[in-house]
Amino acid sequence: MTPMLPRQRSLSANTLGWIWVSPWLIGFIVFLAVPTAMSLYYSLCDYPLLEPPLFVGLSNYRRMFDDPVFWIVLRNTAIYAATSIPLGTAAALIIAALLNNKVRGVGFFRAAVFLPTVVPLAASAMIWLWILNGELGLLNAIINPILKPFGLHGPAWIGFRGTGDKAWAMPALVLMSLWGVGQSVVIYLAALQDVPESLHEAASIDGVGPIRRFYHITLPLISPVILFNVIVAIIGSSQVFGAPYIMTQGGPDRATYFYSMYMFDKAFTYGQMGYASAMAWVQLVIVLVLTALTFIVSRKLVFYRSA
Amino acid sequence: MDHITSSRLADLTRRGVLGSLTAAGVGFAFFGPRGAKDNRDGRLVLDYWEKWTGQEGAAMQGIVDRFNQSQSKLFVRYFTISEIDKKGAIAIAGGAPPDLIGLYAYNIPGYAESNAILPLNDLARSAGIRQENYALAVRELVEHQGKQWGVANTCGSVGLYYNKAIFRERGLDPERPPRTIAELDEMARALTITGPDGRLSRVGFVHTEPGWWSWDWGHFFGGSLYDLDTDSATATAAANIAAFDWVQSYGKNYGVDKLLGLQSGLGNYSSAEQGFLSGRVAMVAQGPWLANIIKRFTPDLDYGAAPMPVIDSLYDPTQPVALIESDVLVIPRGARNPEASMEFIAFTQRRENVEELSRIHCKASTLATSTPEFFATHPNRCVAMHDQLAKSPRAFTSPRTRVWLEYKDEMESGFQKLWRLEEPAKAVLQRVQDRAQLLLADAARQRNARAALRAKV
Numbered sequence: 001m002t003p004m005l006p007r008q009r010s011l012s013a014n015t016l017g018w019i020w021v022s023p024w025l026i027g028f029i030v031f032l033a034v035p036t037a038m039s040l041y042y043s044l045c046d047y048p049l050l051e052p053p054l055f056v057g058l059s060n061y062r063r064m065f066d067d068p069v070f071w072i073v074l075r076n077t078a079i080y081a082a083t084s085i086p087l088g089t090a091a092a093l094i095i096a097a098l099l100n101n102k103v104r105g106v107g108f109f110r111a112a113v114f115l116p117t118v119v120p121l122a123a124s125a126m127i128w129l130w131i132l133n134g135e136l137g138l139l140n141a142i143i144n145p146i147l148k149p150f151g152l153h154g155p156a157w158i159g160f161r162g163t164g165d166k167a168w169a170m171p172a173l174v175l176m177s178l179w180g181v182g183q184s185v186v187i188y189l190a191a192l193q194d195v196p197e198s199l200h201e202a203a204s205i206d207g208v209g210p211i212r213r214f215y216h217i218t219l220p221l222i223s224p225v226i227l228f229n230v231i232v233a234i235i236g237s238s239q240v241f242g243a244p245y246i247m248t249q250g251g252p253d254r255a256t257y258f259y260s261m262y263m264f265d266k267a268f269t270y271g272q273m274g275y276a277s278a279m280a281w282v283q284l285v286i287v288l289v290l291t292a293l294t295f296i297v298s299r300k301l302v303f304y305r306s307a
Numbered sequence: 308m309d310h311i312t313s314s315r316l317a318d319l320t321r322r323g324v325l326g327s328l329t330a331a332g333v334g335f336a337f338f339g340p341r342g343a344k345d346n347r348d349g350r351l352v353l354d355y356w357e358k359w360t361g362q363e364g365a366a367m368q369g370i371v372d373r374f375n376q377s378q379s380k381l382f383v384r385y386f387t388i389s390e391i392d393k394k395g396a397i398a399i400a401g402g403a404p405p406d407l408i409g410l411y412a413y414n415i416p417g418y419a420e421s422n423a424i425l426p427l428n429d430l431a432r433s434a435g436i437r438q439e440n441y442a443l444a445v446r447e448l449v450e451h452q453g454k455q456w457g458v459a460n461t462c463g464s465v466g467l468y469y470n471k472a473i474f475r476e477r478g479l480d481p482e483r484p485p486r487t488i489a490e491l492d493e494m495a496r497a498l499t500i501t502g503p504d505g506r507l508s509r510v511g512f513v514h515t516e517p518g519w520w521s522w523d524w525g526h527f528f529g530g531s532l533y534d535l536d537t538d539s540a541t542a543t544a545a546a547n548i549a550a551f552d553w554v555q556s557y558g559k560n561y562g563v564d565k566l567l568g569l570q571s572g573l574g575n576y577s578s579a580e581q582g583f584l585s586g587r588v589a590m591v592a593q594g595p596w597l598a599n600i601i602k603r604f605t606p607d608l609d610y611g612a613a614p615m616p617v618i619d620s621l622y623d624p625t626q627p628v629a630l631i632e633s634d635v636l637v638i639p640r641g642a643r644n645p646e647a648s649m650e651f652i653a654f655t656q657r658r659e660n661v662e663e664l665s666r667i668h669c670k671a672s673t674l675a676t677s678t679p680e681f682f683a684t685h686p687n688r689c690v691a692m693h694d695q696l697a698k699s700p701r702a703f704t705s706p707r708t709r710v711w712l713e714y715k716d717e718m719e720s721g722f723q724k725l726w727r728l729e730e731p732a733k734a735v736l737q738r739v740q741d742r743a744q745l746l747l748a749d750a751a752r753q754r755n756a757r758a759a760l761r762a763k764v
Contacts, residue, residue: 050417054760134572156571164571269713271709
């Protein structure tokens, strides 16, 4: 017991607790709670950023329904999510399963798969602009010899300043999204290594082949991790911004113009902060609904070992 | 161990906590981030945000340094800020603006209508800056609703750059660039080369290279996109429809896929792989700064420049039609000492500084007259032509409305559709017109609501 000095009183455990959490609490209030509440208010205002907000009720939300660009970016984002999430999940799972094998140099392969995720986005965007270049790009250099006998030529995927082929710009970005699959691979790899070997051994003794073992043993056991990754991917793809902003600026003809890009333009390029705030709230609702739906659908598909 | 830790935690006293917080506060006050509102050797410090980097930034830094040496009252700090129009708006809205901002001229209507920048009529006059000293189109660029809101410090006028070597190679006179749209089409055809595989290896002219001003083709047919007097969009004017029908003729004549194929092999603008420098596009619409890019990547390129061709009925060699763009200096709302800011602006507007900046930026001068030395030492051999464009009574600017950036994006999207022959030009322009009119009406409604509120207050 430390002797208490006169006129010094120990703080209660409750006060101490508040002191220790105060850095996070202050940050949460100042940088999240207050801006979130303010954005809700601004979504009900005409707020051109350079002038004070003027309350207009639900006008911004109503305008959204009549705004053709809003529907274009919503559709583009939905298409991107609907294609990149399944493709990314499948690719990550397959790569993780391959990297889970005990082969020589597996550490190198694991590092190689993860490496692209640490390359800065601007750098990888420039690399991909050249890979996807219609005339000089690596991708067309690979596929052109295959297409040539049929009299075909690889498309102008993406050109500088959004000058590529409108039909192939979105597939090009989806393809590029696989570049960052390494992060999911690492998570899947950890989950795969957590699958008890004894289950596979028992199934093998009963004559079950590797594909059926993967489907009936591995997949159910890692299903909570798949669910986690899918939800993270839904949130991420609904906010896709960086790569198209650098590579295509939304072009050609808004073929790669996504929800977050339009929201950003509305707020900072066109100076319509109220409208952009309304878009942010609609985005939040969409993500919440999609996440809730995923949870509902996953009830019968996800297997929790503790249960 | 746990017992010891919890015992130590319990010993944390109120005095200790208060002491720690006080120490943190004192430390922050002494060593925390400094505001911009400080003095330097007794001189008032002015913060100047500008968009330029590299050679262009160094040129302005040189002028800033000379200003700082020329007097002992003020000290200007030059900061390079990317996306300056966005960050400038945020700083002004947040009540912490710099003393000066270098914006683009097309930002002026939006900033002016929001009172985010100060009107400069009186300040400029008292500093000896007279609008009549500037080229006519430059004056228009810094004005909005009858007031002057900025001072232009560079002037870019857009002309037609052409590759003389390719002209020679194809039997055309390198000293006789096209003057009319018909001549442009004819020469473009003569300069175009199709490879043995049927793909274009070179094109004489294509509207999308580099494609920075997809909205302005109507002006070369006598059209425009906006009527300032009635605050209305004029995208469907007959001259605009004719201009964009002409744009579509390139897709029809050469094949959209072939043009796309050629363009997809071109590199970034600031590289030797860009269309004009690589010799794959023989003529391009460009500003005088192209000479700097040529000098850097392909110094041996033999180029010439001329006013943009127009339809036959508009052709007048004394009054060329040209787009004028400008960088402008403004004083934001909330600037601490507008008179001091204006003193610096006035220094930048001295003839020797204007000409030096224009020379290094490889642009025409903003002033109504230029010295013979300016032309003699300018890095662009065609600067006299650009000077003529800037002073032409038929020089035009981007529409002076606050919704221009959104209107321009609508035009860009529409252009992509019509250039790719997805829809007739008339239908596309009608859609752009409807959308732009909605944007303008929306802006007017908001302007009126605010005016009514101000009147009420």
